[in-house]
Amino acid sequence: METDVVVIGAGPSGVQAAIYAARRKVSTVIIGKPSNSAAADARIENYFGVIGPVRGRDLLDNGIIQVKSFGAEFVEENVITAERDGKSFIIRTESGKEYTAKSVIMATGISRVKLGIPGEKEFIGRGVSYCSVCDCNFFKGKTVAVIGDETEAAMAAELMTKYATQVYWITKGPKAVKALVDRALLAGVIMKDVSPKEIRGDGKVESLVLGDDSEIDLDGVFIELGAKSAADLAMDMDLMPEMDNTIKVDAKYATKVPGLFACGDVVGKPWQVARAVGQGCMAGLSAADYAKGTK
Numbered sequence: 001m002e003t004d005v006v007v008i009g010a011g012p013s014g015v016q017a018a019i020y021a022a023r024r025k026v027s028t029v030i031i032g033k034p035s036n037s038a039a040a041d042a043r044i045e046n047y048f049g050v051i052g053p054v055r056g057r058d059l060l061d062n063g064i065i066q067v068k069s070f071g072a073e074f075v076e077e078n079v080i081t082a083e084r085d086g087k088s089f090i091i092r093t094e095s096g097k098e099y100t101a102k103s104v105i106m107a108t109g110i111s112r113v114k115l116g117i118p119g120e121k122e123f124i125g126r127g128v129s130y131c132s133v134c135d136c137n138f139f140k141g142k143t144v145a146v147i148g149d150e151t152e153a154a155m156a157a158e159l160m161t162k163y164a165t166q167v168y169w170i171t172k173g174p175k176a177v178k179a180l181v182d183r184a185l186l187a188g189v190i191m192k193d194v195s196p197k198e199i200r201g202d203g204k205v206e207s208l209v210l211g212d213d214s215e216i217d218l219d220g221v222f223i224e225l226g227a228k229s230a231a232d233l234a235m236d237m238d239l240m241p242e243m244d245n246t247i248k249v250d251a252k253y254a255t256k257v258p259g260l261f262a263c264g265d266v267v268g269k270p271w272q273v274a275r276a277v278g279q280g281c282m283a284g285l286s287a288a289d290y291a292k293g294t295k
């Protein structure tokens, strides 16, 4: 099937991009699974106009209704291959659907690096978080641990001292710049030089067991290990991701490959809905204009 714009990814950024492209009256297909969006498990209270927390899943469900109401086709599948064919792109989905598009928007998000210890998966959203900026407010007056060695972890540990009463930083030797480590320690963070072993609880997080078999009673565990990006697809479309796996874009959210745009978490930090949606708006307009030949 031929179309003007294909959006890969059905998170906040892709959905917003598809809304803007469809309303520009170009044929638009959005391909992705909202249930796999980072926002699907989020409880959001820092997005404009939302007196939260609201379920990210509800925002996504409403977004899909909107996108369809403006005439875009929604395909709830993964894209398995994407390639360039002259000035067009050929996109194939897992069920074998094939789309030839004049422009493509990558809104594929990132997947947060997991620890892989017992209890982690079980307690996501019930005390385990991968985003201190998002979830800090839910841990006011509580005890939390931040796990990780790099800049993200140092900044998260310091941030959490403004909310939690006690913050532990579990690190096998901090690799963040010294000034950030010092700031976290000065703010009262207790550093523990030992690996995390297991997260325990009953319905919600209650403790963290460490490699030396000691156990800390706490309410939250922030896993701040960075992210992997779905940048493989970009390479299939002749675009080399940056060293940190993000996709570089210009002010119109265009990549170096003509007709290929990107927005949202895949473009870089901060990983936030407001930013992803703003970029989705821009990318949707740019991709539609490109497809119309009016870039």
Ligand SMILES: Cc1cc2nc3c(=O)[nH]c(=O)nc-3n(C[C@H](O)[C@H](O)[C@H](O)COP(=O)(O)OP(=O)(O)OC[C@H]3O[C@@H](n4cnc5c(N)ncnc54)[C@H](O)[C@@H]3O)c2cc1C
Binding pocket: 008, 009, 010, 011, 012, 013, 014, 031, 032, 033, 034, 035, 036, 037, 038, 039, 040, 041, 042, 043, 044, 045, 046, 047, 056, 077, 078, 079, 080, 107, 108, 109, 110, 125, 129, 130, 131, 134, 135, 230, 233, 263, 264, 265, 266, 270, 271, 272, 273, 274, 276
């Ligand atoms: C637990 C949690 C809580 C959060 N809380 C908040 C908060 O309170 N406030 C806030 O602002 N932000 C929060 N965030 C961050 C926010 O969810 C993200 O910044 C936002 O979802 C990014 O949107 P996105 O569209 O760029 O990426 P995503 O939402 O991750 O969506 C990416 C989409 O691309 C799809 N995709 C990937 N590869 C393919 C492929 N090959 N084919 C088809 N589709 C593909 C995915 O399935 C998904 O649908 C939270 C994140 C998490 C994990």
